[in-house]
Amino acid sequence: MGVVRHSSQISVPRAAVFDYINDYTNVPEYMFGVHKFAPQTDVTSGVGSVFDVELKAGPKTLKSVVETIEWVEHEFIVLKAIDGFQANTTWRFHDTDGGTEVHAEFEYILPGGLAGRALGAIMEPFAAQAVRHTEKKLRDELE
Numbered sequence: 075m076g077v078v079r080h081s082s083q084i085s086v087p088r089a090a091v092f093d094y095i096n097d098y099t100n101v102p103e104y105m106f107g108v109h110k111f112a113p114q115t116d117v118t119s120g121v122g123s124v125f126d127v128e129l130k131a132g133p134k135t136l137k138s139v140v141e142t143i144e145w146v147e148h149e150f151i152v153l154k155a156i157d158g159f160q161a162n163t164t165w166r167f168h169d170t171d172g173g174t175e176v177h178a179e180f181e182y183i184l185p186g187g188l189a190g191r192a193l194g195a196i197m198e199p200f201a202a203q204a205v206r207h208t209e210k211k212l213r214d215e216l217e
Contacts, residue, residue, distance in 0.1 A: 106207035
């Protein structure tokens with residue numbers, strides 16, 4: 075299992091940052107490698123919303139279905155993979171003097187054997203690049 079944790083400061087009020095990240099139509103814009111994030115349900119925000127995800131990681135396209143399992147408006151979002159590539163995401167938002175502190179945690183579970191090792195060789199550098207890209211895109215869009 076791999077875990078990437080990152081915190082950043084964005085000089086925008088917490089509600090605006092949360093609303094941008096929470097809007098599923100924005101995910102392919104800010105989340106590196108994601109080229110599909112489409113709702114499976116009529117509920118597109120909050121607990122119970124389910125999304126089809128396609129993530130391009132190097133030469134591989136990883137498919138997953140994620141469900142929002144925890145959600146408190148303007149505080150946190152927790153997405154858990156329920157099918158396909160196992161990747162879970164947690165976003166937490168806190169007020170700061172100059173805006174918002176965003177804590178992101180990306181957890182991915184690789185299969186065993188040779189396939190898992192090969193995918194691990196792709197995922198480790200991809201995850202680090204994805205965090206940098208996501209922070210930059212959030213700043214570019216929100217600040």
